[in-house]
Amino acid sequence: MPFHKQYADGSPRPLFRGWLHGTSALTSISLTYAYWNIIPTLAAPTMITICCLFAVSSLVHLVSWPSKALEEAITRVDKSCILALCMTSFMAPQWIESDTCRPDFVFSLVTVAIPIGLGVVGVLCGAGPIAFASFFCPVVSNMWFYGMHVEDSEVFYCIVGSTALYVLGFYLYASQAGGHHPYWGYHEWFHLLVTIGIAINARGVLAMTWYTDEVCSAGVSVVESVVSSNYTYADEICGTGCTGMGEVSQFSESLVWSGLLHDLSWLPVGI
Numbered sequence: 001m002p003f004h005k006q007y008a009d010g011s012p013r014p015l016f017r018g019w020l021h022g023t024s025a026l027t028s029i030s031l032t033y034a035y036w037n038i039i040p041t042l043a044a045p046t047m048i049t050i051c052c053l054f055a056v057s058s059l060v061h062l063v064s065w066p067s068k069a070l071e072e073a074i075t076r077v078d079k080s081c082i083l084a085l086c087m088t089s090f091m092a093p094q095w096i097e098s099d100t101c102r103p104d105f106v107f108s109l110v111t112v113a114i115p116i117g118l119g120v121v122g123v124l125c126g127a128g129p130i131a132f133a134s135f136f137c138p139v140v141s142n143m144w145f146y147g148m149h150v151e152d153s154e155v156f157y158c159i160v161g162s163t164a165l166y167v168l169g170f171y172l173y174a175s176q177a178g179g180h181h182p183y184w185g186y187h188e189w190f191h192l193l194v195t196i197g198i199a200i201n202a203r204g205v206l207a208m209t210w211y212t213d214e215v216c217s218a219g220v221s222v223v224e225s226v227v228s229s230n231y232t233y234a235d236e237i238c239g240t241g242c243t244g245m246g247e248v249s250q251f252s253e254s255l256v257w258s259g260l261l262h263d264l265s266w267l268p269v270g271i
């Protein structure tokens with residue numbers, strides 16, 4: 001079934017189309033299930049949406065649908081998942097504990113929830129590419145907020161990076177640059193760019209879990225804040241008898257930049 005060569009509407013299907021998202025679906029679902037107990041509330045909706053997006057996209061391309069109407073319906077759901085990911089990502093800051101790092105709820109409602117919600121309805125009703133214009137409102141508003149109101153720039157750069165990849169991917173998708181190929185073409189590049197963009201997107205959402213009043217108002221970076229908290233944690237555990245704190249600091253910093261949570265209580269052994 002995954003090796004069918006054309007869609008229900010008669011258009012050709014390259015051999016490798018859908019396999020990247022199929023692999024990404026299995027990976028994201030497995031990781032989300034394995035680490036569900038330590039995924040913060042802020043990031044949980046985004047992680048679930050990522051799993052749904054990859055899963056539905058895999059169904060679109062790897063299953064030979066019996067009718068054009070059914071295939072079109074699944075495709076619309078697939079496209080709406082992209083906007084749903086934008087919704088969960090840009091609404092995630094509402095769960096940040098720090099008032100300094102959290103946008104006003106009305107601000108998020110007007111610039112994120114309402115535009116994206118209308119875009120999802122438009123995609124499901126077959127409005128076409130114009131429905132994705134709703135994506136730019138939350139992007140611009142959140143770039144403005146995290147660029148002007150938060151000293152740490154990590155989330156800002158994650159928004160810029162993921163947006164650039166999404167836009168480039170959608171350009172390839174809309175323009176069909178290079179035309180159809182039997183193995184790998186414009187649509188596969190679109191999938192690859194979106195997949196990398198989603199990874200950066202998830203990194204930005206996870207970075208929000210480390211945002212505190214200290215990070216957002218005092219110009220302290222996330223790394224400095226987390227390393228400082230681990231110093232304090234270690235001092236509380238072993239008082240003045242601790243040695244090798246430089247190693248603890250380096251290890252903490254490497255964890256932050258690798259995208260892992262700074263709360264290390266889930267590890268089987270202590271540091």
